[in-house]
Amino acid sequence: MTEELQKARDYELEADKKIEAAQRPLLHLSSRSGWMNDPNGFSYYQGKYHMFYQYHPYSNQWGPMHWGHAASSDLLSWEYLPAALAPDMPYDKNGCFSGSAIELEDGRQLIIYTGVRKEEQAFGEAKDIQVQCIAIGDGVNYEKYEDNPVITEKDIPKGASIYDFRDPKIWYENGSYYCVAGNCTEDRDGQILLFRSKDAMNWKFDKVLVKNNKRFGCMWECPDFFELDKKRVLITSPQDMLPEDLEFHNGNGTLCIIGDVDDEGNFTEENCHAIDYGIDFYAPQTVLAPDGRRIMIGWMQNWDTIGHKAETPFYWFGQMSLPRELSIKDGRLIQKPVRELEKRHVREVTRKNVRISGVCNLSGIQGRIIDMTLDIKPFDIGRMYRRFELRFADNGKNYSAVSYEPYESILKIDRKYSGTRKAAIHQRRCHVRSADGALKLRLILDKYSAEIFVNDGEQTMSMTLYTDTDADGINFQADGDLLMNVTMYEMR
Numbered sequence: 137m138t139e140e141l142q143k144a145r146d147y148e149l150e151a152d153k154k155i156e157a158a159q160r161p162l163l164h165l166s167s168r169s170g171w172m173n174d175p176n177g178f179s180y181y182q183g184k185y186h187m188f189y190q191y192h193p194y195s196n197q198w199g200p201m202h203w204g205h206a207a208s209s210d211l212l213s214w215e216y217l218p219a220a221l222a223p224d225m226p227y228d229k230n231g232c233f234s235g236s237a238i239e240l241e242d243g244r245q246l247i248i249y250t251g252v253r254k255e256e257q258a259f260g261e262a263k264d265i266q267v268q269c270i271a272i273g274d275g276v277n278y279e280k281y282e283d284n285p286v287i288t289e290k291d292i293p294k295g296a297s298i299y300d301f302r303d304p305k306i307w308y309e310n311g312s313y314y315c316v317a318g319n320c321t322e323d324r325d326g327q328i329l330l331f332r333s334k335d336a337m338n339w340k341f342d343k344v345l346v347k348n349n350k351r352f353g354c355m356w357e358c359p360d361f362f363e364l365d366k367k368r369v370l371i372t373s374p375q376d377m378l379p380e381d382l383e384f385h386n387g388n389g390t391l392c393i394i395g396d397v398d399d400e401g402n403f404t405e406e407n408c409h410a411i412d413y414g415i416d417f418y419a420p421q422t423v424l425a426p427d428g429r430r431i432m433i434g435w436m437q438n439w440d441t442i443g444h445k446a447e448t449p450f451y452w453f454g455q456m457s458l459p460r461e462l463s464i465k466d467g468r469l470i471q472k473p474v475r476e477l478e479k480r481h482v483r484e485v486t487r488k489n490v491r492i493s494g495v496c497n498l499s500g501i502q503g504r505i506i507d508m509t510l511d512i513k514p515f516d517i518g519r520m521y522r523r524f525e526l527r528f529a530d531n532g533k534n535y536s537a538v539s540y541e542p543y544e545s546i547l548k549i550d551r552k553y554s555g556t557r558k559a560a561i562h563q564r565r566c567h568v569r570s571a572d573g574a575l576k577l578r579l580i581l582d583k584y585s586a587e588i589f590v591n592d593g594e595q596t597m598s599m600t601l602y603t604d605t606d607a608d609g610i611n612f613q614a615d616g617d618l619l620m621n622v623t624m625y626e627m628r
């Protein structure tokens with residue numbers, strides 16, 4: 137093992153001991169120590185789900201990227217494994233960037249990732265050169281391939297940037313390995329490159345799978361491409377987006393394109409929309425579970441929101457979203473929290489036909505690790521309510537909220553009053569589908585985050601929050617008159 141990897145492993149082992157369980161989310165994977173970004177190598181291997189992640193164990197800031205590692209049987213309780221990769225080779229000395237993993241026929245696990253090295257260019261400018269590299273291992277220890285890098289600037293089409301060429305996602309189909317990688321043209325227009333290989337080691341450029349054509353942001357990061365409900369889905373996270381109504385916001389966003397692939401492997405696009413409409417979500421990656429479910433996890437942060445932290449920072453920064461089961465309905469990507477979550481339900485509180493007008497507290501409905509579903513509709517079908525608000529993580533002074541205005545069909549999440557002292561993005565809105573003011577919301581709180589699933593997963597809104605965990609109040613407010621059914625579970 138190289139000195140760099142040993143050092144990271146020794147460091148994280150000690151750092152992890154200093155972090156109390158109370159300081160970590162219960163059901164979300166957080167960084168073992170220091171900084172975490174993108175999910176990497178999300179895979180099912182030797183009877184367990186494996187999640188690797190972009191990792192800088194030594195501080196709460198992004199730094200030379202390592203790969204952290206954890207495994208889980210149920211996607212909710214994660215056991216940390218030793219760091220898998222460190223930037224310790226000439227071709228990745230400035231970072232082991234994002235990538236993916238697959239099981240080889242001989243039972244070993246292959247990781248394909250982006251190696252980054254800074255090099256002085258003409259006119260003295262130092263720039264990151266990005267190449268694709270391989271490491272092979274047994275689920276704990278990984279050896280970098282002696283013929284790395286396996287995909288380089290020589291393999292990409294003319295006009296493709298060598299500085300923005302990263303995040304390979306691998307899969308196996310009809311006797312070949314394939315991988316997609318994020319790229320942009322020299323004038324910074326995003327595109328997805330497709331490569332093909334017989335053995336996962338020797339790769340050939342196949343085609344430009346999708347071109348942005350200046351539609352959504354610039355560089356396209358972290359692609360994934362998979363079959364779902366007889367369609368093909370491309371997910372990617374574009375940088376530097378311009379806002380489009382409430383569908384896409386400025387900065388780093390997420391996007392899915394749903395379409396079909398013809399016999400020559402050409403992808404035709406049919407529909408396209410944002411993946412998460414909240415504040416903290418980026419770079420999602422999927423795995424095909426042994427039971428056929430396509431499951432997605434995203435980094436529950438965003439580059440534009442990393443300034444929002446706990447007042448007294450923990451020894452970790454960065455957590456993953458809940459794993460979400462994907463499907464397609466009416467041309468849209470549907471996301472539902474994995475059904476494993478239901479095994480974590482303990483105490484149930486259900487209230488039916490509660491009339492809400494003004495502020496309402498319901499006894500037994502409170503908590504910071506909860507799974508709560510509510511249906512609302514106008515009390516009197518002929519008299520629409522004007523606004524509904526659900527407040528949570530509330531201690532009378534601080535709270536976060538999700539609110540709905542039926543006349544506009546706009547749902548908003550808001551953490552402005554959550555106790556944060558930083559001026560940052562604290563609100564987001566999206567249009568939702570609602571007939572006659574009826575709406576279904578599922579809110580999952582896990583100490584430092586809130587994820588909202590709208591209308592059985594038609595849309596999601598995710599955000600982190602760092603309000604003291606004893607702020608566990610929940611209340612409902614209506615301007616007007618509405619009827620609500622609510623079921624809440626505490627979770628263990």
Ligand code: FRU
Binds near residue numbers: 174190233303
């Ligand atoms: C996305 C990303 C990837 C890159 C990694 C670096 O969040 O920018 O494109 O591989 O993070 O940490």
